[in-house]
Amino acid sequence: MQRLRRIRRTTVLVTAAAVACLGTTALVAPASATNTAPQTAAAPAQPVAVGEPTLPSPESEVDVTGTPFTGTRPDGTVYGLIDAHSHLFMQDGMGGAAVCGKVFSEHGIETALRDCLSHEPHGLGALLENLTQDGSPIGTHDTTGWPTFADWPAHDSLTHQQMYYRWVERAWRGGQRVLVNDLVTNGLLCSINPGTHQSCDEMTAIRRQAQDTYDLQAFVDAQYGGPGRGWFRIVTSSDQARQVIEQGKLAVVLGVETSEPFGCKQTLRLPRCSRADIDAGLDELYDLGVRSMYLCHKFDNALCGVRFDPGTMGTIINAGQFLSTGTWWDAHSCPADQPHDNNPGNGELPPELEDDLPPVLPLYPPGTLCNTRGLSGLGAYTVQGLIERNMMIEIDHMSAKAADQTLDLLEEADYPGVLSTHSWMDERYLDRLYGLGGFATIYGHAAHEFVEEYERTAPVRDRYGAGIGFGFDMNGFGGTPPPRTDAAASPVTYPFRSFDGGTVLDRQTTGERTWDVNVDGVAHYGLVPDYVEDLRLVGGQEVIDDLARGPESYLTTWAGAEAH
Numbered sequence: 001m002q003r004l005r006r007i008r009r010t011t012v013l014v015t016a017a018a019v020a021c022l023g024t025t026a027l028v029a030p031a032s033a034t035n036t037a038p039q040t041a042a043a044p045a046q047p048v049a050v051g052e053p054t055l056p057s058p059e060s061e062v063d064v065t066g067t068p069f070t071g072t073r074p075d076g077t078v079y080g081l082i083d084a085h086s087h088l089f090m091q092d093g094m095g096g097a098a099v100c101g102k103v104f105s106e107h108g109i110e111t112a113l114r115d116c117l118s119h120e121p122h123g124l125g126a127l128l129e130n131l132t133q134d135g136s137p138i139g140t141h142d143t144t145g146w147p148t149f150a151d152w153p154a155h156d157s158l159t160h161q162q163m164y165y166r167w168v169e170r171a172w173r174g175g176q177r178v179l180v181n182d183l184v185t186n187g188l189l190c191s192i193n194p195g196t197h198q199s200c201d202e203m204t205a206i207r208r209q210a211q212d213t214y215d216l217q218a219f220v221d222a223q224y225g226g227p228g229r230g231w232f233r234i235v236t237s238s239d240q241a242r243q244v245i246e247q248g249k250l251a252v253v254l255g256v257e258t259s260e261p262f263g264c265k266q267t268l269r270l271p272r273c274s275r276a277d278i279d280a281g282l283d284e285l286y287d288l289g290v291r292s293m294y295l296c297h298k299f300d301n302a303l304c305g306v307r308f309d310p311g312t313m314g315t316i317i318n319a320g321q322f323l324s325t326g327t328w329w330d331a332h333s334c335p336a337d338q339p340h341d342n343n344p345g346n347g348e349l350p351p352e353l354e355d356d357l358p359p360v361l362p363l364y365p366p367g368t369l370c371n372t373r374g375l376s377g378l379g380a381y382t383v384q385g386l387i388e389r390n391m392m393i394e395i396d397h398m399s400a401k402a403a404d405q406t407l408d409l410l411e412e413a414d415y416p417g418v419l420s421t422h423s424w425m426d427e428r429y430l431d432r433l434y435g436l437g438g439f440a441t442i443y444g445h446a447a448h449e450f451v452e453e454y455e456r457t458a459p460v461r462d463r464y465g466a467g468i469g470f471g472f473d474m475n476g477f478g479g480t481p482p483p484r485t486d487a488a489a490s491p492v493t494y495p496f497r498s499f500d501g502g503t504v505l506d507r508q509t510t511g512e513r514t515w516d517v518n519v520d521g522v523a524h525y526g527l528v529p530d531y532v533e534d535l536r537l538v539g540g541q542e543v544i545d546d547l548a549r550g551p552e553s554y555l556t557t558w559a560g561a562e563a564h
Contacts, residue, residue: 066504082469087183484534
């Protein structure tokens with residue numbers, strides 16, 4: 001059965017951007033952008049200078065005192081916190097207008113933390129922001145940015161920069177030791193995003209964001225006395241990462257999350273790429289320093305089918321799938337006690353999304369559904385290509401069928417390099433993932449929700465002695481943790497000590513604005529340590545101890561892939 005649903009084409013796709021980015025990836029960049037980056041970037045061991053860096057003026061505070069911890073545990077293992085899924089440079093994804101503000105600027109914070117021109121006047125032009133925050137294309141917000149920050153960054157403002165480099169520095173000083181920077185964009189969403197001013201070619205955007213990351217490393221190094229001396233270190237091997245963490249710095253790993261990697265989209269079920277395209281694309285990513293990637297995301301592509309979004313958002317993204325591929329998601333009923341996909345449902349769309357333009361949406365049955373599309377022949381070839389290059393494979397966003405087939409291939413090869421980094425895989429696959437030697441994290445949910453998932457998945461994790469991490473999906477349109485509704489009864493008390501006890505953190509201030517996790521939630525990346533303290537209050541010290549073991553578990557998985 002099918003029914004007519006009237007959808008405003010542009011608004012639907014822009015809304016799809018808000019969700020499709022939980023890690024969407026398409027690629028953009030002007031022709032003048034630098035297209036190469038060093039294959040290895042970890043400098044010789046240098047002590048991190050935390051006393052008197054040479055900073056621009058004015059600059060954001062970090063509001064942390066004390067020296068970040070260095071070294072390893074007595075048994076030689078590294079420790080700290082790991083965010084295995086965030087998007088530092090979404091500012092250069094989806095046409096350069098999806099996230100307003102920059103991670104850093106040579107011209108200072110006044111230039112970096114500006115709103116998008118397309119949001120003027122008074123936020124009325126911020127279609128994506130208004131849809132994701134208010135559910136309507138009509139809305140307003142204060143566009144001033146620095147130094148007042150009246151309305152952004154905020155946990156529910158999805159189109160404003162949340163990863164300014166000084167906020168990332170606060171997270172590092174608070175105990176974080178690994179950050180996976182997933183290079184991200186979506187070509188279709190780029191093409192309709194208001195304010196687009198960069199190329200919508202996906203591989204161009206990936207190159208640009210990789211270069212952005214190397215440029216940030218150089219920017220931080222310059223503040224601390226030269227190459228290798230900064231706290232932000234891009235790594236391309238598990239040994240490099242271990243060395244960086246032992247020095248007390250932040251190991252930054254490049255990943256890729258895109259809907260149509262290497263041009264591998266499908267149109268009316270026909271692939272638009274070849275094995276040669278895949279080989280060339282994987283080689284290029286490796287040379288850029290990328291060490292993990294997704295095969296598919298949000299839209300079915302030439303490599304694999306996707307795990308659906310549920311409900312109304314599933315309806316919206318399904319419309320994007322149709323406009324991108326010419327086909328709807330194809331689903332069938334499957335057993336509830338087996339791995340399955342979300343049910344996209346037949347939810348009603350908000351009136352603002354209805355228009356006189358069709359298209360026709362399929363009617364799905366109630367209950368448990370599975371995407372009929374799994375891993376294609378080209379997808380299996382890509383998995384093999386990742387194995388041959390000792391790269392790690394992300395199976396979040398794959399359909400249950402595709403994830404099952406991918407795990408079959410990895411088990412046949414006895415390959416441990418498998419990741420699930422932001423709670424988008426059916427949890428029934430955790431046993432197989434850990435059995436291979438893989439690594440999983442939990443999405444940066446609200447504190448109570450994070451602890452609930454942590455406790456629910458603890459039995460399988462404990463069988464393998466695995467540590468845990470989080471996948472905030474910061475700058476990825478997934479939303480960040482709101483303040484706890486019961487925070488007044490048991491608030492985070494400022495100042496507090498970092499989980500390792502080495503630094504003391506007070507409320508974070510940038511310009512004229514001071515944030516408090518009890519009131520603001522995780523408004524930006526600088527509040528990650530505050531969130532960890534919040535988790536301790538909600539879930540107890542056991543949660544923190546398992547989080548502190550996350551980097552070691554991740555590096556063990558990575559080293560296993562390299563040794564294959």
